Amino acid sequence: MSTPTPEPPERGDFIREIVxxxxxxxxxxxxxxxxxxxxxxxxxxxxxxxxCLNFGVAREFGGRCHLxxxxxxxxxxxxxxxxxxEADVRWLGFDWGEHxxxxxxxxxxxxxxxxxxxxxxxxYVDDLSADEIRAHRGTFTEPGRESPWRDRPVEENLDLFxxxxxxxxxxxxxxxxxxxxxxxxxxxxxxxxxxxxxHAEHPRTGDAWCVYPTYxxxxxxxxxxxxxxxxxxxxxxxxxxPLYDWLxxxxxxxxxxxxxxxxxxxLTHTVVSKRVLMRLVDRGLVHGxxxxxxxxxxxxxxxxxxxxxxxxxARLVGVAKADNxxxxxxxxxxxxxxxxxxxxxxxxxxxxxxxxxxxxxxxKVEEMDVPNNPEDPQAGTRKxxxxxxxxxxxxxxxxxxxxxxxxxxxxxxxxxRSAYFITCREVVKDREGRIVELRCTHDPATxxxxxxxxxxxKATLHxxxxxHAVPAEVRLYGHLFADxxxxxxxxxxxxxVDPESEKVLSGALVEPSLAELPVGExxxxxxxxxxxxxxDSVPGAPVFNRTxxxxxxxxxxxxxxxQAQGA
RNA sequence: UGGGGCGUAGCCAAGUGGUAAGGCACCGGGUUUUGGUCCCGGCAUCCGGAGGUUCGAAUCCUCCCGCCCCAGCCA
Numbered sequence: 001m002s003t004p005t006p007e008p009p010e011r012g013d014f015i016r017e018i019v020x021x022x023x024x025x026x027x028x029x030x031x032x033x034x035x036x037x038x039x040x041x042x043x044x045x046x047x048x049x050x051x052c053l054n055f056g057v058a059r060e061f062g063g064r065c066h067l068x069x070x071x072x073x074x075x076x077x078x079x080x081x082x083x084x085x086e087a088d089v090r091w092l093g094f095d096w097g098e099h100x101x102x103x104x105x106x107x108x109x110x111x112x113x114x115x116x117x118x119x120x121x122x123x124y125v126d127d128l129s130a131d132e133i134r135a136h137r138g139t140f141t142e143p144g145r146e147s148p149w150r151d152r153p154v155e156e157n158l159d160l161f162x163x164x165x166x167x168x169x170x171x172x173x174x175x176x177x178x179x180x181x182x183x184x185x186x187x188x189x190x191x192x193x194x195x196x197x198x199h200a201e202h203p204r205t206g207d208a209w210c211v212y213p214t215y216x217x218x219x220x221x222x223x224x225x226x227x228x229x230x231x232x233x234x235x236x237x238x239x240x241x242p243l244y245d246w247l248x249x250x251x252x253x254x255x256x257x258x259x260x261x262x263x264x265x266x267l268t269h270t271v272v273s274k275r276v277l278m279r280l281v282d283r284g285l286v287h288g289x290x291x292x293x294x295x296x297x298x299x300x301x302x303x304x305x306x307x308x309x310x311x312x313x314a315r316l317v318g319v320a321k322a323d324n325x326x327x328x329x330x331x332x333x334x335x336x337x338x339x340x341x342x343x344x345x346x347x348x349x350x351x352x353x354x355x356x357x358x359x360x361x362x363x364k365v366e367e368m369d370v371p372n373n374p375e376d377p378q379a380g381t382r383k384x385x386x387x388x389x390x391x392x393x394x395x396x397x398x399x400x401x402x403x404x405x406x407x408x409x410x411x412x413x414x415x416x417r418s419a420y421f422i423t424c425r426e427v428v429k430d431r432e433g434r435i436v437e438l439r440c441t442h443d444p445a446t447x448x449x450x451x452x453x454x455x456x457x458k459a460t461l462h463x464x465x466x467x468h469a470v471p472a473e474v475r476l477y478g479h480l481f482a483d484x485x486x487x488x489x490x491x492x493x494x495x496x497v498d499p500e501s502e503k504v505l506s507g508a509l510v511e512p513s514l515a516e517l518p519v520g521e522x523x524x525x526x527x528x529x530x531x532x533x534x535x536d537s538v539p540g541a542p543v544f545n546r547t548x549x550x551x552x553x554x555x556x557x558x559x560x561x562x563q564a565q566g567a
Numbered sequence: 568u569g570g571g572g573c574g575u576a577g578c579c580a581a582g583u584g585g586u587a588a589g590g591c592a593c594c595g596g597g598u599u600u601u602g603g604u605c606c607c608g609g610c611a612u613c614c615g616g617a618g619g620u621u622c623g624a625a626u627c628c629u630c631c632c633g634c635c636c637c638a639g640c641c642a
Binding site: 012013036037038040070072073075076126129130133134137138139140141142143144171172174175177184185186187188190193195196197198212214215216219235236237238239240241242261263268274316317318320321322323324325326327329330331332333334336340341345371374375404406407415416417418448449450456457458459460461462524526527528529550551552553554555556557 | 568569570571572573574577578579580581589590591592599600601602603604605634635636637638639640641642
C-alpha cells in the first residue's frame with residue numbers, strides 16, 4: 001500500500017491557511033492530524049471528504065495522519081466495522097503507517113484524568129437519573145439547575161467513581177460530570193457527562209471496563225495524547241469547542257491540540273447519514289451496505305468508482321463552512337474523467353438484435369483488431385472475432401428513423417467499429433410484428449472500418465459475433481433516489497427509493513475477452529458506459545455492474561423531444 | 568427563544584478595500600472509426616437586503632432578512 005502519487009497542490013482552503021500560518025509562525029512543528037471514525041457503521045462518501053482532508057493536509061505539510069477509532073460506546077461498535085473502515089481508508093489510497101490507535105487504548109489514562117478533575121473539584125459523581133439530568137439542564141432560554149449532588153466532598157466523589165469502575169452500580173445509576181456552569185448559555189458547558197456506566201462487552205477491551213468516557217471527554221484528550229496539532233471535525237461540533245478547550249486547559253495533558261470545524265458533504269439523489277443508510281439496509285430496500293446504489297465506500301468500490309476519482313472529487317468540492325449539497329453530477333464527472341483515461345474499451349450488447357450478413361461466407365471467422373483505448377495508443381489493440389451472424393444493440397436500429405437518428409435503418413449504411421460498413425437490406429419480424437433479425441450486406445473494401453473512397457457513415461456501432469458472444473448478467477444502476485433532495489419535502493424517505501434505480505438484464509452479451517475479467521477492473525463498453533465485474537460473477541457466467549453511462553447526447557435529444565411532445 | 572455558525576451563478580467555490588478565479592451543470596460551434604473524449608465560445612454590471620464610511624466596497628461599519636446546528640448517560 002502506498003500513498004497516492006502527489007497530486008497538484010491543494011487549493012488553500014481556510015483549514016490549510018490556518019495550518020500554513022501555524023507552521024510559518026512556529027506554533028507547530030510537525031503537522032499531525034487524525035481521521036477519527038466511530039466503528040459503528042460503514043464509511044461513506046462524506047467520510048471520504050474528511051479522510052482526504054486529514055490525510056491530504058498531513059501529506060502536504062510533511063506531517064502525519066493517524067487513524068484513530070473513537071470506540072467509546074461499546075453498545076454500537078463492532079470489530080466488523082473496524083476491519084471494513086481500515087480496508088476502505090486503504091482502498092481510498094491512504095496509509096497511516098504505524099499510527100493506528102483506539103480511544104480505548106487510553107481508557108486507563110482517561111480514567112486517571114477524570115480522577116484528577118475530581119481532586120481539583122472540577123468533576124463530581126451525580127446520582128440523578130438520565131431524565132432528571134435532562135430536566136435539570138434547562139432550556140435554550142432558561143438556565144439549568146444544579147444537581148443536589150454537585151457539591152459532594154472530593155473523597156466521596158473519589159470513592160463513588162472508583163466503585164462505578166468496580167462495577168458496583170447498574171447501568172445509568174450514576175455518572176461523572178464536569179463541574180462547569182449550569183447557567184452557561186452554551187448547553188454543552190452545563191456540567192456535561194464525562195463517564196457513564198455501561199455493562200457492555202467492548203470489541204477491544206472486552207469486559208475490562210464498565211464505565212466508558214463520553215465523546216467529549218475522550219476525543220480532545222486522545223488528540224492531546226497523540227500530539228494531534230489540528231483536530232478537524234464537522235460543524236456540529238463547533239458548540240463543543242469551548243468544552244474541548246476547557247478539558248485541555250484543566251488537565252495535565254501532554255500537548256495542546258486545536259479543533260477546527262468544516263462543513264460536511266451532502267450529495268444530491270442520495271443520503272449521507274449512517275442512521276438512514278443503516279435503515280435502508282435493515283429494511284431490505286437495498287441489498288446491503290455495499291449495494292452499488294449506496295454512497296458507502298464499499299458500494300462505490302463495488303460499483304467501479306476508482307479511488308482516484310473520489311479523491312479528485314474531494315479536492316474539487318473544497319473545504320469551507322457553508323452548508324452545501326453538491327450535485328452528484330460532479331462526482332460522476334470525476335469518475336468519468338479517470339475512467340475515460342484508464343478503462344480498456346470492450347464490446348458489450350445489452351439488448352441484442354440479430355444481424356445476418358447475407359453476403360458474408362458461412363463458417364468464416366475473422367479476427368478484427370480493435371483499439372483498447374483511443375485515449376491511450378500505448379494500450380494497444382485486441383482481437384475480436386467477426387462472422388456472418390452478429391448481434392448489435394436493438395436501440396441502434398429504427399425501422400422508421402426519426403429526424404437526427406443517425407444509426408442503422410432500412411437501406412442505410414453504418415460502420416461496425418473496426419470491422420466493416422454494413423447496409424440494412426431487410427427487416428425480419430415475428431408474427432407479433434416484433435423485429436427479430438436484420439438482413440444486411442457488407443462492403444469487403446471497408447475492412448477495419450475505413451472506406452477507400454472516403455465515405456463516412458454518420459454512425460459507428462459496436463457489435464458481437466453471435467457464435468462467440470458470452471452471455472452475461474448486467475446490472476444497471478441509477479440514483480438511489482429520483483428526488484435530488486430525498487426527504488426534504490418531509491415525506492417518508494424510505495418510500496422514495498427509486499424502484500428503477502436497479503435494473504437487472506439477463507440477456508446481455510459481451511465479447512470473449514470479458515469472460516473472466518477480474519473484479520476490480522472497470523472497462524468501458526463502447527458507446528454505452530463503464531462496467532465492472534461484480535463479485536457475484538462465477539466462471540463462465542460473468543455479472544457486470546454499470547458504473548456510469550457515458551454522456552449521451554442522443555439520449556438527451558430524445559428526452560428533449562419527448563418532453564416537447566408531452567408538454 | 569439563549570448560544571454557535573453560515574449567506575458570491577442552477578450546484579460547489581475563489582476572493583482578505585482597487586473594480587467578480589475556477590470547476591460541475593447548461594447552451595451553441597469544431598474535430599472524431601464511441602452521438603464518448605478533445606477543442607473553441609456563451610453563461611453574476613453583480614456578491615442575502617437596506618443604509619453608511621471611502622476617490623474606490625463582495626471585502627470596513629450599522630441595522631435588517633434568511634438558512635443550519637445545540638436541550639443523548641450518541642458521535
